[in-house]
Structures are given as C-alpha cells and as structure tokens.
Amino acid sequence: MQTGQLLLILAAMIVTAFIMGRHRALQVAQPLGGIRHLRSLPFYYAMRSAIWCALPALTVLVAWLIFDQTLIRIMVLDSLPTELQPVDGTARNLMLSQIGNVASGALPTDFVDAAVANAAGRLNQLQSISAMAMAVVVIVLAMLGGAWAWLRVSARMPAREQVERVLLVVFMLCAVLAVVTTVGIVFSVLFESIRFFGQVPIADFLFGLNWSPQMALRADQVASEGAFGAVPLFAGTLLISAIALMVAVPVGLMSAIYLAEYAHSKVRSFAKPALEVLAGVPTVVYGFFAALTVAPFIRDVGQSLGLSVASESALAAGLVMGIMLIPFVSSLSDDVITAVPRAMRDASLGLGATRSETIKKVIFPAALPGIMGGILLAASRAIGETMIVVMAAGLAANLTANPLQAVTTITVQIVTLLTGDQEFDSAKTLAAFALGLMLFITTLLMNVVALHIVKKYREQYE
Amino acid sequence: MSVTTEQVRKTLARRYRAEKRFKFFGICAISIGLLALLLLFTDIIGKGYRAFYEYSVSLQITFDPETLGIDDPRDPEQLQYGNYEGVVRNALQARFPGVEEREDKRALSALVSTAAGYRLRAMLEESPELLGQTRTLWLQLNDDADMYMKTSEAKRETARLSDRQQAWMQELEQGNEVRAGFNHSLFTRGDSREPEQAGILGAILGSLFTMLVTLALSFPIGVAAAVYLEEFAPKNRFTDFIEVNINNLAAVPSIIFGLLGLAVFIGLFGMPRSVPLVGGLVLTLMTLPTIIISSRAAIKAVPPSIRQAAMGLGASKMQVVLQFVLPLALPGMLTGGIIGMAQALGETAPLLMIGMVAFIVELPTGALDAATVLPVQVFLWASSPEQSFVTMTSAAIMVLMTFLITMNTLAVVMRKRLERRW
Structure with a gap:
C-alpha cells in the first residue's frame, strides 16, 4: 500500500474519531440534562478522541518511514554470502545500488551473480512486507487509540485540560526544533570533521599553505602532506569579504544617515523600498551579474590601464557582494540611528551645532555599538555567502592579497567538493565538512557577539 | 560683539562647507545604491528579453x-x-x-x-x-x-x-x-x-513542490513555536537558550543548512537525492527562524487588554491564545510567512548540497521526483558557454524576480491593508 493512501485512510479515521467523540459526549450529556453538565465542551471530547487516534499512529508512521530503509538494507546485505560481503563504505553503496537496480527491474537478473539476484528478490519481499506491516500497525493503532478515547468519555473527565496539555507539548516541541536544528548542524559537521582530522592532522589543515584536494584523489597521494592546507581559503574569504565591506559599510551607513536625517519624506518613501529591492534579489542573480557583467568589465578596464586582471578577480566578486550587503548594512544602521533619543539630537542642535556635527559628534558615538554589531553581522554574511563567489570567484587556491587576482573561498570549496563525484568516505568529501565546521564556528562567534552588542545597545535607550 | 561670537563667525563658513560636503556624501551613497539596482535590472533585462x-x-x-x-x-x-x-x-x-x-x-x-x-x-x-x-x-x-x-x-x-x-x-x-x-x-x-528546446517549466514545477513542502511545514511549526515562546514559555535558562538559538540560526550561512541536509536527511535517514521533499525540509529549517521572529512580533503587537478581557470572561490561557490572539496576529504572521517563502524561493546554495543540480529533462510530477528549482536552473545555465544560454539565464532570472517581487509586494500590501494599529 502506498504511503499516500495510508495517510488518506488515517485522515479519514481521525475525522471519524472526532465525530464519534463528539457524538459520544453529547450522548453522555443527554441523561444528565444537557452539555452544561459536562466538565468540558463536546468539542474538547471530540479533539481528545482525534488526538488519541492520530498521535500514536502518526508517531509510529514517521519513525517507520525514517528507519525502514536502513533496516531493510542491513537485512539484505546480511543475506549475501560472505564472499560477496562489501569490504568498505563505497563497495557497500555500489552493492546496494546494484541490488536496487535488479530489484526495480532496471538491470536484468542474468547480468549479475545469482546471490545478488536473490538479494534483490529478498529486497522486494522485505519492501512489500514492510509496507504491509506498516499499514496494518498504523491502522490498528489508530483504531485502538480512537476506541480507547471513545470508551473513556465521561461527564467528569477533564477533556479540555488534557487537550490543552497535548497542544502545549506540541507547541513546545516546535520551539525546541530550533535547538534540535542547531544540535543537528553541530553534530553533522563535527562527526565528519573528526573523521577528516583522523586522516589529515588538524595543524596541517589549519596552518597549511597549500590547498589542492584534487591531488588526493590518486591512491598514492591520499592526504599527502600540505594538500589540505586551508590558509589560502581563509585568506581568500577574508580578502573578498573585506572588499565587500569596504563597499557596503560606507555606502550603507551614509545612505542610512541621509535617509534618516536629511532626506525629504518623498525621497525617503521612494529610496528606502528601492534599496530594499536589492536585499530581495537572490544571490544567484548577483552571481550571474558578477560573473558575466562586472568581471569582464573590470578585466577590460584593467587591460586598458595596462594591468593584468584575472577574469575571475576577487575584486569583481567582492564588489558585487558589497552591493548585496548595502541594504543589509543600511537597514540595520537605520534602526540604530532612529533609536537614538530625540532629546540628544535636539540638545545638540539647540547648542548651535550643524546637522552634520550633530550626526558626527552626538548621534554616531551614541549609535556606534549598534552600528558595530550591524557591521559584524554583515561580515558574517559576507563570509558565509556562497553563490556570488561560486559563480564569480576562482577555484584555484592562491595565497595573495592582490584583489585583481583570482582567489577561492571556503564556501566555493565546500560546493566544489560536494557537487561532483561523491564518496562519503574520501578525505575530499570530508574536507568539505571540516570547512563547514570552520565556517559555522566563525559565523556563530560573530553572530553571538553581534547580537549581544545590538541587544545591549537597544536596552540602553529603551 | 564678544570674542567668542567673533570666533564662531569666522569658522561658520568652514562649518557650512563641511555640512554641505557631508550631505553630498549622503546623496552619493544613495545614488550608488540606486545606480547598482538600475544597472542590475537593465543588464538582466537587456540580456534576457530576447529569450x-x-x-x-x-x-x-x-x-x-x-x-x-x-x-x-x-x-x-x-x-x-x-x-x-x-x-x-x-x-x-x-x-x-x-x-x-x-x-x-x-x-x-x-x-x-x-x-x-x-x-x-x-x-x-x-x-x-x-x-x-x-x-x-x-x-x-x-x-x-x-x-x-x-x-x-x-x-x-x-x-x-x-x-x-x-x-x-x-x-x-x-x-x-x-x-x-x-x-x-x-x-x-x-x-x-539544446538551448532552443530548453525551458523553465521543469524548474518552476520543482520550485512549486519544494515551496509547498516548505510552506506546509515551516508556517505551522513557526507559528506554534512563536506562540509557545511568546505566551507560554516560563522565563528560565532553557527558554533563553531557545531564543539565542533561534536568533543565531537566522544568521547561520545557508550553505550550512545544506550540509545538515546532506548529512542527516540523505546520509542518516537515507532519503533520495535531488528531490523537492528533501529540498523543502532543508528550506524549512532555514526559514523557520525568520517566521518565528516575525510571528513573535505579530503576537507581541496584540494589546494585553484583549487577553485580559477574554480571561475575564473565563477563557483558559489556551483558549485566549487560539481564539483571540492568533486571529488578530494572523495578518502579521502571514506577512512574515510570505517573506520567509520569498527568501526560500531565491535560495540556491543549500540545494546544491543535496544534489538538486542534476540535469533533468523530464517534468517532475510530485515532491518525490528528481527535480531542480528556478535559482539552481539559473546557476546551471549560467555555467553553459553558449550565448543562447546566457539569454535563457537572464530570462529565467526575470521570471524568478517576477515571482519574488510579486510575493514581496503582496507582503507589503497585506501589511498595510490587514495589520491593525492599536
């Protein structure tokens, strides 16, 4: 039976449980003299039945769907004779996909070992058993739950309290999902990183000056010394981010100041949403713009000045990333500037200071912590930005501070290492997770500090 | 005239010049921003209209x-x-x-x-x-x-x-x-x-299925989490911890969510690669913080007098929240939801990680068919050398931007129309 059909049946059962629960509550109330003698409204009895019907069944269904494939795979592999047992992870995946192909009929049985054909038969058999068993278990559970709730309906039962308690737990679980996500991120990058550092010493990774993961593909050079030195990537990331911030911070900050302090309300009502459009442009569009318009332009200008500019220069990627960050910096600074109390502004103006003096000597110092927090957030964005650099920055890891040359970044390398041929165990794939760990730690620290500063700042004037 | 006044007068011209200069810098900054916007759009439209x-x-x-x-x-x-x-x-x-x-x-x-x-x-x-x-x-x-x-x-x-x-x-x-x-x-x-035979319908359908999964999960979960944090959560360390987590997740680079999806959904749970279901799950985790934060703001904006009036009539805390606060906060939450969806629709990097970059000719028919999405299609075509694909890329960008601008405009209109000021 298909999972979709099962879900439909389950939904029908839940609705039935709801209606029957309500009916039962009314029935119970009848001899007592109306629903006012019930402890809760009939609706809550109905909800209680529906919850009893749905919750156990759905929990089992989800768990089943998540784990059944893994279990089936283990069982299928166990059924293979010892001489066919895969030795490592890659062989295991190959064997599994071969069995899967035979089982689905994509690969004729006479092309493979008889044992593999048997395993494929076993796979099909297990799949259908699993699907059947899942359907039976889920439906029986739903029936039992619904029946139990139906039987238990009584005038004295606190149905509302019970329903509300379940809802509260569901709400809490939703909130806890944020923590689960963070934990999931930490563990998914940490585990693979630890495996990576088992193959490549951590010091080589952090301080090595040579990054060439492609070399490590050859068997005699696996994790050869220096191939995974990430310093050029860190330097490239910093270079591009620095260029981006050099564009975004002055422009964004000055726009925010102008819009908040000088601009006519008409200009403001036009320019502010226009700048916000820049924030809504997908990064892949910026990447396209950088790679096909800005980079060739910079190269042509450079050539006419007699400079040698790489066609994937750090300058192009950085400039466009800066444009992307302008609205980000400007809206954060705008919040901070408008939060400075009116009284401080008026006092300064009243003493005869010009507007610009007021801004520079009163508002800016008062807003500085908030602005710093905003810049830090922008920097963390620049470091983690992916598509612009994937499309406009280079792949070769050059250790250089020259913005006219091609550099590569952490995010570019993560993308190149993970899209392409994938084996889960090679140092190449694992290196992406190690880079991801570095990226996560760096941005996390920056965010924590920045959010702390911004929060502190807000409290100061509230 | 006193000496001080004399001194002030002397410096006045210089100070006014500084004032003008400062204002000029401001105008320059705004112009740079607007010019960049104009350049970006004319460049894309100029390249793409021919497709x-x-x-x-x-x-x-x-x-x-x-x-x-x-x-x-x-x-x-x-x-x-x-x-x-x-x-x-x-x-x-x-x-x-x-x-x-x-x-x-x-x-x-x-x-x-x-x-x-x-x-x-x-x-x-x-x-x-x-x-x-x-x-x-x-x-x-x-x-x-x-x-x-x-x-x-x-x-x-x-x-x-x-x-x-x-x-x-x-x-x-x-x-x-x-x-x-x-x-x-x-x-x-x-x-x-072949550029002349390529189209974006496959990518649009892929985006649609991905967005449906994202919407179906992230909006209910986000609202529930916001309700819990804003109305029920006790003030303790754990609640603070959840809040810090949400704020941090909002600023985690999107590619990290892709790594999470690759390691957990595909590696651990054995879900298939390249399918909108996994893409939707990853984008759900990514957009949740946005939706939670905007939903909390919407709940916070409902005045306490409403809660007190409902409670005074004997409603339980849960009844107050579900029957009074939520309906009033809904427009604000929907606005946040649309903005979150727009963000998810334009996202590329995490989807590259879970393999939605495959070359797929067939049109997807459901959330479990291998598919690609509009931004990824842009990325794929942008790396093709043919001149025609450059035009096609720009055209795909124009379609994507039309969707995004429509969604954002809808959010703004809804905010203006439906949101009540108390």
Missing part, C-alpha cells in the same frame, strides 16, 4: 513516404523510427538548390532545430493523412541561427555561423521567410542540452 521570442523559418515540407521510411503512419513502430530530419533536409535543399558539397549540406540542415523533427512526427501522428502531402510550415531555427537573427546587423560578424550559413540566413530574411514568434518552449519544457 522570450524565437525565430522560425518557412519551409515547404513534403511528407515523402520514401524519405520517411513510413508506409503506414498508424503504426507506432514506424512512426518512432521515421527519418524526419531527412524530410527537413530535403526541404532545405529544395529551397537552396545550389548546395552540393556534403559539408555545406550539413551546415545547411544545421540551421533548423532538431525539434522540427519531433514536431513533424507529432503532426503525422495526429493526422496520418498528411503522408505524401506537402505543407508550408514554420519550423524552429537552431539556437545559433536564432541568435544570428536576434543580433543587430552591426554585430553579426561575431555570430557563430559560417559565412555560407550567414548568406543563407540573409537570403531567407530578405525573402521574408523567417519570422519571430513567442517562445513557447521556454514555458512548456524542461531542461535540454
């Missing part, structure tokens, strides 16, 4: 049974293996009788898209009586010939056609035998290696 139309050529097509190798057009086997290219080739040679050399013949037939063959087959399948007859048909040009027609006369020598081919095209153009029409295949087909 919305295509050129076709008028040819006298004879459905010759001998060339086709078909004697019974009702036989599907024969229909499938018919030599439709041969028919097109014959029509082209009939139009340009002077072409004799093998190489020239090949160059000549390269002018028409291979899609013409598929079209002839579909026509024959639909009306078998066409066999043996001659019809004047408008057939799609190949992408190089199409680009040649689309470039203005002055720039044509850079086109990827040989001199011979250019001469033929000019002859056709002068005889009014080529015409431009709306590019249907752009909106009705999936990806293809």
Whole structure:
C-alpha cells in the first residue's frame, strides 16, 4: 500500500474519531440534562478522541518511514554470502545500488551473480512486507487509540485540560526544533570533521599553505602532506569579504544617515523600498551579474590601464557582494540611528551645532555599538555567502592579497567538493565538512557577539 | 560683539562647507545604491528579453513516404523510427538548390532545430493523412541561427555561423521567410542540452513542490513555536537558550543548512537525492527562524487588554491564545510567512548540497521526483558557454524576480491593508 493512501485512510479515521467523540459526549450529556453538565465542551471530547487516534499512529508512521530503509538494507546485505560481503563504505553503496537496480527491474537478473539476484528478490519481499506491516500497525493503532478515547468519555473527565496539555507539548516541541536544528548542524559537521582530522592532522589543515584536494584523489597521494592546507581559503574569504565591506559599510551607513536625517519624506518613501529591492534579489542573480557583467568589465578596464586582471578577480566578486550587503548594512544602521533619543539630537542642535556635527559628534558615538554589531553581522554574511563567489570567484587556491587576482573561498570549496563525484568516505568529501565546521564556528562567534552588542545597545535607550 | 561670537563667525563658513560636503556624501551613497539596482535590472533585462521570442523559418515540407521510411503512419513502430530530419533536409535543399558539397549540406540542415523533427512526427501522428502531402510550415531555427537573427546587423560578424550559413540566413530574411514568434518552449519544457528546446517549466514545477513542502511545514511549526515562546514559555535558562538559538540560526550561512541536509536527511535517514521533499525540509529549517521572529512580533503587537478581557470572561490561557490572539496576529504572521517563502524561493546554495543540480529533462510530477528549482536552473545555465544560454539565464532570472517581487509586494500590501494599529 502506498504511503499516500495510508495517510488518506488515517485522515479519514481521525475525522471519524472526532465525530464519534463528539457524538459520544453529547450522548453522555443527554441523561444528565444537557452539555452544561459536562466538565468540558463536546468539542474538547471530540479533539481528545482525534488526538488519541492520530498521535500514536502518526508517531509510529514517521519513525517507520525514517528507519525502514536502513533496516531493510542491513537485512539484505546480511543475506549475501560472505564472499560477496562489501569490504568498505563505497563497495557497500555500489552493492546496494546494484541490488536496487535488479530489484526495480532496471538491470536484468542474468547480468549479475545469482546471490545478488536473490538479494534483490529478498529486497522486494522485505519492501512489500514492510509496507504491509506498516499499514496494518498504523491502522490498528489508530483504531485502538480512537476506541480507547471513545470508551473513556465521561461527564467528569477533564477533556479540555488534557487537550490543552497535548497542544502545549506540541507547541513546545516546535520551539525546541530550533535547538534540535542547531544540535543537528553541530553534530553533522563535527562527526565528519573528526573523521577528516583522523586522516589529515588538524595543524596541517589549519596552518597549511597549500590547498589542492584534487591531488588526493590518486591512491598514492591520499592526504599527502600540505594538500589540505586551508590558509589560502581563509585568506581568500577574508580578502573578498573585506572588499565587500569596504563597499557596503560606507555606502550603507551614509545612505542610512541621509535617509534618516536629511532626506525629504518623498525621497525617503521612494529610496528606502528601492534599496530594499536589492536585499530581495537572490544571490544567484548577483552571481550571474558578477560573473558575466562586472568581471569582464573590470578585466577590460584593467587591460586598458595596462594591468593584468584575472577574469575571475576577487575584486569583481567582492564588489558585487558589497552591493548585496548595502541594504543589509543600511537597514540595520537605520534602526540604530532612529533609536537614538530625540532629546540628544535636539540638545545638540539647540547648542548651535550643524546637522552634520550633530550626526558626527552626538548621534554616531551614541549609535556606534549598534552600528558595530550591524557591521559584524554583515561580515558574517559576507563570509558565509556562497553563490556570488561560486559563480564569480576562482577555484584555484592562491595565497595573495592582490584583489585583481583570482582567489577561492571556503564556501566555493565546500560546493566544489560536494557537487561532483561523491564518496562519503574520501578525505575530499570530508574536507568539505571540516570547512563547514570552520565556517559555522566563525559565523556563530560573530553572530553571538553581534547580537549581544545590538541587544545591549537597544536596552540602553529603551 | 564678544570674542567668542567673533570666533564662531569666522569658522561658520568652514562649518557650512563641511555640512554641505557631508550631505553630498549622503546623496552619493544613495545614488550608488540606486545606480547598482538600475544597472542590475537593465543588464538582466537587456540580456534576457530576447529569450522570450524565437525565430522560425518557412519551409515547404513534403511528407515523402520514401524519405520517411513510413508506409503506414498508424503504426507506432514506424512512426518512432521515421527519418524526419531527412524530410527537413530535403526541404532545405529544395529551397537552396545550389548546395552540393556534403559539408555545406550539413551546415545547411544545421540551421533548423532538431525539434522540427519531433514536431513533424507529432503532426503525422495526429493526422496520418498528411503522408505524401506537402505543407508550408514554420519550423524552429537552431539556437545559433536564432541568435544570428536576434543580433543587430552591426554585430553579426561575431555570430557563430559560417559565412555560407550567414548568406543563407540573409537570403531567407530578405525573402521574408523567417519570422519571430513567442517562445513557447521556454514555458512548456524542461531542461535540454539544446538551448532552443530548453525551458523553465521543469524548474518552476520543482520550485512549486519544494515551496509547498516548505510552506506546509515551516508556517505551522513557526507559528506554534512563536506562540509557545511568546505566551507560554516560563522565563528560565532553557527558554533563553531557545531564543539565542533561534536568533543565531537566522544568521547561520545557508550553505550550512545544506550540509545538515546532506548529512542527516540523505546520509542518516537515507532519503533520495535531488528531490523537492528533501529540498523543502532543508528550506524549512532555514526559514523557520525568520517566521518565528516575525510571528513573535505579530503576537507581541496584540494589546494585553484583549487577553485580559477574554480571561475575564473565563477563557483558559489556551483558549485566549487560539481564539483571540492568533486571529488578530494572523495578518502579521502571514506577512512574515510570505517573506520567509520569498527568501526560500531565491535560495540556491543549500540545494546544491543535496544534489538538486542534476540535469533533468523530464517534468517532475510530485515532491518525490528528481527535480531542480528556478535559482539552481539559473546557476546551471549560467555555467553553459553558449550565448543562447546566457539569454535563457537572464530570462529565467526575470521570471524568478517576477515571482519574488510579486510575493514581496503582496507582503507589503497585506501589511498595510490587514495589520491593525492599536
């Protein structure tokens, strides 16, 4: 039976449980003299039945769907004779996909070992058993739950309290999902990183000056010394981010100041949403713009000045990333500037200071912590930005501070290492997770500090 | 006049100059921002508008049974293996009788898209009586010939056609035998290696399924989490911890969510690669913080007097929240939800990690079919060298931006219309 059909049946059962629960509550109330003698409204009895019907069944269904494939795979592999047992992870995946192909009929049985054909038969058999068993278990559970709730309906039962308690737990679980996500991120990058550092010493990774993961593909050079030195990537990331911030911070900050302090309300009502459009442009569009318009332009200008500019220069990627960050910096600074109390502004103006003096000597110092927090957030964005650099920055890891040359970044390398041929165990794939760990730690620290500063700042004037 | 006043007067001109300079910097900054926006849009539109139309050529097509190798057009086997290219080739040679050399013949037939063959087959399948007859048909040009027609006369020598081919095209153009029409295949087909046959429908459907999964999960979960944190959560360390987590997740680079999806959904749970379901799950985790934060703001904006009035009438805390606070906060939450969806629709990097970058020709029919999404399609086409794909990329960007701007405008309008000020 298909999972979709099962879900439909389950939904029908839940609705039935709801209606029957309500009916039962009314029935119970009848001899007592109306629903006012019930402890809760009939609706809550109905909800209680529906919850009893749905919750156990759905929990089992989800768990089943998540784990059944893994279990089936283990069982299928166990059924293979010892001489066919895969030795490592890659062989295991190959064997599994071969069995899967035979089982689905994509690969004729006479092309493979008889044992593999048997395993494929076993796979099909297990799949259908699993699907059947899942359907039976889920439906029986739903029936039992619904029946139990139906039987238990009584005038004295606190149905509302019970329903509300379940809802509260569901709400809490939703909130806890944020923590689960963070934990999931930490563990998914940490585990693979630890495996990576088992193959490549951590010091080589952090301080090595040579990054060439492609070399490590050859068997005699696996994790050869220096191939995974990430310093050029860190330097490239910093270079591009620095260029981006050099564009975004002055422009964004000055726009925010102008819009908040000088601009006519008409200009403001036009320019502010226009700048916000820049924030809504997908990064892949910026990447396209950088790679096909800005980079060739910079190269042509450079050539006419007699400079040698790489066609994937750090300058192009950085400039466009800066444009992307302008609205980000400007809206954060705008919040901070408008939060400075009116009284401080008026006092300064009243003493005869010009507007610009007021801004520079009163508002800016008062807003500085908030602005710093905003810049830090922008920097963390620049470091983690992916598509612009994937499309406009280079792949070769050059250790250089020259913005006219091609550099590569952490995010570019993560993308190149993970899209392409994938084996889960090679140092190449694992290196992406190690880079991801570095990226996560760096941005996390920056965010924590920045959010702390911004929060502190807000409290100061509230 | 006192000495101080005298001193102030002397510096006044300098201070006013500084004031003007400062204001000028501000105007410069705004102009740079707006100029960048203008440049970006004109660049994309200037590159992309040409993908919305295509050129076709008028040819006298004879459905010759001998060339086709078909004697019974009702036989599907024969229909499938018919030599439709041969028919097109014959029509082209009939139009340009002077072409004799093998190489020239090949160059000549390269002018028409291979899609013409598929079209002839579909026509024959639909009306078998066409066999043996001659019809004047408008057939799609190949992408190089199409680009040649689309470039203005002055720039044509850079086109990827040989001199011979250019001469033929000019002859056709002068005889009014080529015409431009709306590019249907752009909106009705999936990806293809041939630019003139590639379309964005596959990517749009992929985006649609991905967004449906994201919306179905992230909005209810986000609202529930916001309700819990804003209305029920006790003030303790754990609640603070959840809050810090949410704020941090909002600023975690999106590619990290891709790594999470790769390691957990695909690696651990064994879900298939490249499917909208996994993409939707990853984007759900990514957009949740945005939705939670905006939903909390919307809940916070509902005045306490409403809660107190409901409680005074004997409603339980949960009843107050579900029946009074939530309906009032809903417009604000929906606005946040739309903005979160727009963010998810434009996202590329995490989807690259979970393998939604495959080259997929078939149109997806559900959340479990391998698919790609609109931004990823942009990324894929942007790395193709053909000039036509650059145009196609820009066109795909224009479609994507239209969706995004519509969503954002909707959010703004909803905020203005529905949100109540208390």
